[in-house]
Amino acid sequence: MDNLIAITKEVLNDEVVNTVNSREVYAYLEVCTKYSMWIQRAIEKYGFVENEDYILTITLPKSGKREYIVTLDMAKELCMISNTPKGNEARKYFIRCEKELNKPLSEIEMVERHLANLKKLEAVKQEKKALEITLDKAEQWSSIKKQEFKHKAQFNWRDLKRVSKEDGYEIKKVFDQNYGYVNSYHADVWLSVYGIEI
Numbered sequence: 001m002d003n004l005i006a007i008t009k010e011v012l013n014d015e016v017v018n019t020v021n022s023r024e025v026y027a028y029l030e031v032c033t034k035y036s037m038w039i040q041r042a043i044e045k046y047g048f049v050e051n052e053d054y055i056l057t058i059t060l061p062k063s064g065k066r067e068y069i070v071t072l073d074m075a076k077e078l079c080m081i082s083n084t085p086k087g088n089e090a091r092k093y094f095i096r097c098e099k100e101l102n103k104p105l106s107e108i109e110m111v112e113r114h115l116a117n118l119k120k121l122e123a124v125k126q127e128k129k130a131l132e133i134t135l136d137k138a139e140q141w142s143s144i145k146k147q148e149f150k151h152k153a154q155f156n157w158r159d160l161k162r163v164s165k166e167d168g169y170e171i172k173k174v175f176d177q178n179y180g181y182v183n184s185y186h187a188d189v190w191l192s193v194y195g196i197e198i
Helices: 022-029 035-046 072-082 085-101 107-138 144-151 157-167 187-194
Strands: 008-012 015-021 054-060 065-071 141-143 172-176 180-186
Touching (some): 008 107, 015 072, 022 065, 022 072, 022 085, 072 085, 141 144, 141 187, 144 180, 180 187
Antiparallel strands (some): 008 015, 015 065, 141 180
């Protein structure tokens, strides 16, 4: 039963705690319910609290795939509520491992963990910066429907298209939940044709 489920140390509420990936617990318990439904149901039903009992991470930002890194206490409870022989086996494994793993991290391990967390933070900052740049660019473009709603007026797409071509502005396609993909025109084109700032 050694290395049944990988156990790691994470910082939770300024405290280093032993944790596991709940997806591995789920796989070991051979739960029939879809993972996301199983973990969310357990969190709601048993009152588990984010940043106390688990850490939520998004592993694939585009798809929104979520990982729940849970404390050993939460993992033991997940095993108990499964009410199966495998759940009992995993719970005993966690109890035994916890005794061995509750030794504090050495200073070197703490520094290594801190550096790893700083690298993760830097990656998040870079992603945020890239998203801000994309958002800034997106705000420079607007569809006719958006401006008609905003100004309670009608606008002619032909004039916007003509000036866009004359001034060398791209006409972008943007998704509108009511109309699908629609043309979007640059702020300078809106100002030039209709004298409005988007």
